[in-house]
Amino acid sequence: xxxxxxxxxxxxxxxxxxxxxxxxxxxxxxxxxxxxxGVTIEKHEGYLDYKNYRITVVDLPGTYSLTPYSPxxxxxxxxxxxxxxxxVVNVVEGTNLERNLMLTVQLMEMEVDLLVALNMMDEVEQQxxxxxxxxxxxxxxxxxxxxxxxxxKGLDDLLDHIVSVSEGRIEIRKNKVSFxxxxxxxxxxxxxxxxxxxxxxxxxxxxxxxxxxxxxxxEVYTQVQKYPVWVKIELALQEAIxxxxxxxxxxxxxxxxxxxxxxxRGAMQECVRKPKTTRASASDYIDMVVLNRVLGLxxxxxxxxxxxxxxxxxxxxxxxxxxxSFGLLSETVAPHLPAGMVRSIFVDGVISGVGSVVxxxxxxxxxxxxxxFLEASGYMARAAFVIDKVMHRxxxxxxxFIPMITGFGCSIPAIMATRTLKSRxxxxxxxMTIPFMSCGAKLPVYxxxxxxxxxxxxxxxxxxxxxxxxxxxxxxxxxxxxSTVLKSDSEPFVMELPPYRWPTLTSVVFQARMKAVMYxxxxxxxxxxxxxxxxxxxxxxxxxxxxxxxxxxxxxxxASAVALELKAEQRQKLEARIDAGQLEYSIAGRSGKLLEPLxxxxxxxxxxxxxxxxxxxxxxxxxxxxxxxxxxxxxAGETSLxxxxxxxxxxxxxxxxxxxxxxLLYIPCVAAVGVMKKEVGTWKPVLFYSAYVMLVAWIASxxxxxxxLLWM
Amino acid sequence: MKLSELKAxxxxxxxxxxxxxxxxxxxxxxxxxxxxELELLRFAPLGDxxxxxxxxxxxTMRRNEADGITVHxxxxxxxxxxxxxxxxxxxxxxxxx
Numbered sequence: 001x002x003x004x005x006x007x008x009x010x011x012x013x014x015x016x017x018x019x020x021x022x023x024x025x026x027x028x029x030x031x032x033x034x035x036x037x038g039v040t041i042e043k044h045e046g047y048l049d050y051k052n053y054r055i056t057v058v059d060l061p062g063t064y065s066l067t068p069y070s071p072x073x074x075x076x077x078x079x080x081x082x083x084x085x086x087x088v089v090n091v092v093e094g095t096n097l098e099r100n101l102m103l104t105v106q107l108m109e110m111e112v113d114l115l116v117a118l119n120m121m122d123e124v125e126q127q128x129x130x131x132x133x134x135x136x137x138x139x140x141x142x143x144x145x146x147x148x149x150x151x152x153k154g155l156d157d158l159l160d161h162i163v164s165v166s167e168g169r170i171e172i173r174k175n176k177v178s179f180x181x182x183x184x185x186x187x188x189x190x191x192x193x194x195x196x197x198x199x200x201x202x203x204x205x206x207x208x209x210x211x212x213x214x215x216x217x218x219e220v221y222t223q224v225q226k227y228p229v230w231v232k233i234e235l236a237l238q239e240a241i242x243x244x245x246x247x248x249x250x251x252x253x254x255x256x257x258x259x260x261x262x263x264x265r266g267a268m269q270e271c272v273r274k275p276k277t278t279r280a281s282a283s284d285y286i287d288m289v290v291l292n293r294v295l296g297l298x299x300x301x302x303x304x305x306x307x308x309x310x311x312x313x314x315x316x317x318x319x320x321x322x323x324x325s326f327g328l329l330s331e332t333v334a335p336h337l338p339a340g341m342v343r344s345i346f347v348d349g350v351i352s353g354v355g356s357v358v359x360x361x362x363x364x365x366x367x368x369x370x371x372x373f374l375e376a377s378g379y380m381a382r383a384a385f386v387i388d389k390v391m392h393r394x395x396x397x398x399x400x401f402i403p404m405i406t407g408f409g410c411s412i413p414a415i416m417a418t419r420t421l422k423s424r425x426x427x428x429x430x431x432m433t434i435p436f437m438s439c440g441a442k443l444p445v446y447x448x449x450x451x452x453x454x455x456x457x458x459x460x461x462x463x464x465x466x467x468x469x470x471x472x473x474x475x476x477x478x479x480x481x482x483s484t485v486l487k488s489d490s491e492p493f494v495m496e497l498p499p500y501r502w503p504t505l506t507s508v509v510f511q512a513r514m515k516a517v518m519y520x521x522x523x524x525x526x527x528x529x530x531x532x533x534x535x536x537x538x539x540x541x542x543x544x545x546x547x548x549x550x551x552x553x554x555x556x557x558x559a560s561a562v563a564l565e566l567k568a569e570q571r572q573k574l575e576a577r578i579d580a581g582q583l584e585y586s587i588a589g590r591s592g593k594l595l596e597p598l599x600x601x602x603x604x605x606x607x608x609x610x611x612x613x614x615x616x617x618x619x620x621x622x623x624x625x626x627x628x629x630x631x632x633x634x635x636a637g638e639t640s641l642x643x644x645x646x647x648x649x650x651x652x653x654x655x656x657x658x659x660x661x662x663x664l665l666y667i668p669c670v671a672a673v674g675v676m677k678k679e680v681g682t683w684k685p686v687l688f689y690s691a692y693v694m695l696v697a698w699i700a701s702x703x704x705x706x707x708x709l710l711w712m
Numbered sequence: 713m714k715l716s717e718l719k720a721x722x723x724x725x726x727x728x729x730x731x732x733x734x735x736x737x738x739x740x741x742x743x744x745x746x747x748x749e750l751e752l753l754r755f756a757p758l759g760d761x762x763x764x765x766x767x768x769x770x771x772t773m774r775r776n777e778a779d780g781i782t783v784h785x786x787x788x789x790x791x792x793x794x795x796x797x798x799x800x801x802x803x804x805x806x807x808x809x
Contacts, residue, residue, distance in 0.1 A: 064741040069734035098767050099743060216733065250746070254729070257740040258747075287770075296757035385772050389758040392774065492735040493761050494777055496742065497770040 004054040007166045008083070012076055012107060013091035014100050015062030016498045018119040020044070021149035022091055023059040024510060026159075031514075041075055042419070050159045058085065064099075066106045068219040071424060077219075080112055086166040088112045089158070094124040094131065094146070095499075097272060101264045104140060109208050111174050113165050116144040117158055122151055132271040139267045141175030150504060176207070179259040183252060186214060186240035190233055197229040214240060214252040283378075283499045290382055300386045303379065304405050311367040312409040312440070318362035326355035348535060354528060360412055360671075364519055365512045367406060367413045372511035374402075375420060376503030381495060388493055394475045395482025397421055398493070400430040404474070407437030408467075411672040415679055416515060425486040429478045431679060432689055435668040436474030438467050441619040445663045448623050449656040452642030462657070470664050473696060519675075534617040534670065538588040543581065550578045580629050588613045602662060602701040603655040603709075612662070618669045654708035658701045665697035713785065716762065716778035718752040721789025725749050731780040743767045744781060 011019045024031075027046030044059040060079055061072035068074050080088060090107055092100040107114050118124075124131065137144050145161050147154035164170045178184060190210035194200055212220040213233065224230055237252075244252045290299050330347040337343040374380045384398025391400050399421050406414035414434045421427045438446075446466055450459035557570045583589050592609030599609055607629045615622035627641050630648065645651050667673065667690050677686045718724055726748045729739050743766055744750070750766035761774045 065737060067734075067737050069737055096768065099741075099769060102741060102743075250728070253737075254740065254745065257737075258745045261743065261745050261748075291754060291756070291763065293755070293757050381772075385756050385761060385763065386758075388774070389756060389760045392760075492731075492738055492777060493772060493774045494735060494738045494742065495772055497763065497772060499770075 004049065004052060007053050007055045007087065007162065008058065008085040009055055009087045009089055009162055010058045010060055010079060010083075010085040011089050011091055012060045012080070012103070013062060014064055014093065014096075014103055016496070017062065017091045017093040017100060018149045019059055019062060019091045021504075021507060022089075022117065022119065022147070023057055024507065025149050025152050025155060026055075027057050041071055051163065053163055055159070055162065058083075064103065066103070066110070067215065068217060070422070072422065074219070080107075080110060086113065087115055087162050089115050089117050089162065091117045091119050091149075094118050094120045095127060095129070097131070098264055098268050099496075101140075101267065102260055105177055105260045105263060108140065108142075108175060108177065109211055111205050111208065113172050114142040115158075115161055115165055116140065116142055118144050118146045119149050121146045121154070122148045128275040130273045136267060136271045139175070139270070141173035143170055143172075177260060177263045180248070180255055182240065182243045182247060183214065183255055183259065186236060186243075186252065187211060189236045190214075193229050193232050193236065194224075197227050199227055200224075200229075211256065213237060215256055216253055281499070286500055287382070287497075290379070291385065296386045300383055303374070303383065304402065307367070307370045307374070307402065308405060308409065310370050311363050311406065311413065315363040315366050319359050322359045322362065323355065326351060326358070329355075344539065345535075348539075350528075350532065358520070360410060361516060361520070363410055364413045364416065365516050367417065368512040368515040369508050371402065371417055371420065372508050373503050376501065376507060378498045378500045380420065381497050384493075384495075385497065392493070394479045395486075396429055396433070396478050397423070397426040400426065400433075400478075403430055404433060404437055407434040407439060409440055411435050411437070411439050411668050412519075412675050415672065415675045416519065418679065425482070428680065428685065429481045429486055431676060432481060433474035433478045435672060435693065436470045436477065436665065438470045438664055439619070439668075439672075441669065442663055444620050444623045446660055448626075448642060449645075449660050452645050453653045453656040462660070466660050466664055469661065469700070473665060473700070477692075477696075534588070534614065536587075537591075538583060538586050538614050540586055543585040546578050546581045546585065550574065576628070583610060583625070583628060598698075601705070602698065603652070603658045603705045604662075605650050608655075608659060612666070615663065616667065616670055618671070619663060622663060652709075653712050654705050657708045658705035661704045662697050662701040665693060665700055667693055713783060714779050715750075715752070715764070715781040715783050716775045718783070718785065719789055720752055720754050722785055723749065723751045723787045724783035724785045727782045727784055729781050731777060735777055736780070739773070739777070739781070742771055743769065744771075749786065750783070 011023055013019045023044055023046065027048050030048065031044060031046035041061050045056065046059075047054055047056045049055075058079065060076045063070070063073045063076050066073055066077050068077065079085070088107060090104050092104060104114075104116060118131070118133070133144050133146065143161055143165070145154060145158045147158055149155075161170065165172065179187070187207060187210045190213060191206045194204075194206040194209060209220050209224065213224065214237065224233060240252050244250060244255050248255055250258075289295055292299075330351045333351065334343055334347050337346055371380075374383070380399065380402075383402065386398070387401045388398030391398050400418075402420070403414045403417040406417055411434050414437070415431050418427045418430045418434075421430060446463045450462045454462055553574050554571065557567055557574065560567070562570075584592075589606075589610050591613050592611075593606040595609040595613070596604075596606040599605075599612075604612075608626070610629060611622045611625040614625045623641075626645070630641065630644050645656075668676075673686065673690065676689075677683060680686055713724075715724070715726075726744055726746055728746065729736055729744055731739060748766050750764045753763045753765050753770070755762050756772075759775075761772045762778055763770060763772050765771070
């Protein structure tokens, strides 16, 4: 193994060119997913052993260009410049050469060791397109290897070429695209100036830098601005701008792009023959229905509904099965552990903590299978097209819609689903709206409270109102964020609608598997830690007085001469009382009391405070905590929790409404916060957001409580 | 005229592209440079964004982005009867008046 020579290969190409298919076909199981340093753009890295080489493959994000406008483009550029991969493989979509070759031209300008992988050759043949590869190689100066990543065709040929290029056995001629005379003149002038700057790296590609300067590239600007030669360059740039304006009535940037297009069009005319088609393709027919002015929206809602059903209806039995098996596990393990602390840590802490994370797995897998199907089939872009106007009004993107809808099921997969959004600011804004989409775990709280304090017909209206309030606050938050802190960079809606394709099963399963592993590994550790922390907070410190009381009382009950059933009932009553006492004594209980002055204006006492603290573990816990605390003095099973709550003097209709609003709006469960941190990248915005939601929740509950007191 | 002022089915040629730098660059990367011919295919169900076809690609953009693209009209939707545009014509319900 040690004789292996290593080669690093970067895959670059347009979005949808099939880079990821090629990457999967090449590296198979040897993959790692990470983020590029500093940005949350997925970085796929993998390796394969071929002949005597270990080839590391890096799948760069899909880009149309190499400008520094989007993080994807910056990442791609920096990787090629700084990491200097041995070979850059430009994956090119054979059915859409013209647009794809625009990037090839820009890669040529960087003078890297370039290899072109002409992908989707099966479709090219099917459509009767003929491509003169030899002529194309002549024009572009690098070898072109026809492949079909989906059918694993031409891969060995590609690998042979990769090896040959890295060994220097294939000469990359590094052709230059020549631009209009004025641009070339300016390039020459600037290159001359750059060469005379001793401080600048001699190895750097001066022609590329000159082109980028003419294209107003701010990264290269700041790089060159440090040097004295900048004064002269700035003059030369001014001159170029005025000359292009005079002779071509445009600016150098546009002229350069036009020249690149002209070069590519010329190459296309020379090398590519397409059969004349006048017939509409299947894609056009589908679009006539799917993007229709009348049918477009219904189709969209149908698809969203189907995804939601797939995730939560199909996922529910699986989720319950998992929850059941975790329950079974704790039942089997519990008797083998010493009673008391150790058992509690393992059963109530570790197993239920891990369980609370793992039960979401079916939902996540199903959602991502659905989403990657939509993405790969080409519908996702169309869905965004159909709904964008509504979303845009609140500063969001058309694609924000699907994560938001998913949020009604569970925030965790929804937050992860925002990865389909490319712009960071759109992603952040969408992530921050999701917790307001009332998730399934909050439903038991509403059911309990609305059911207890309102007649059945009214209860449904109340719950519907709560959901609407969540949506309103979510959209308002998005609008607020986008018009303040996230104002600067919004993703333009300029995008391509890819032709419809049948996604392959392997790619759909692969995507889902990656997401599942990522969720379990990364979020799992953090979430587990937090869940255990909350367990500790609600169990420690323990009151020894209560422990002693439990022991003596139990002994007394056991010793008393009453029927066995009566004993069991008495014991149950006692344990409930002691549990509630212990919870009150614990950190969670004390913070509940500590919080009381803060939440008093919302109509909450310290007992509700405890429920809110423990509810951070998961929102359903609010119900079980209320059950534990409010049951004091009532025998278990004697009366239902809703009856108990109704009979509480401190618990009015207004309190119930206020509590529902607070549960809807306050910090989502730790699992969601953990995933949020993972997707956002840093703690600062997450903490800031947490403070914001607490404030919003407080104000909204305050208003609700006092309005309810007035009117009810 | 502006690209956003075309009707569904109109064909036109780009004369200039103006937008903020990032958007302009994206538009140009996707092939919208001086001289490119395009067809406005349709408006989204809610009237915004729009979909165009150029160089064999289907592109979408919002109206305010299309405002920055000046074009001159080559042919109106009514002018042509052949090909799949003809087919589109028979299915009139999908288009904006």
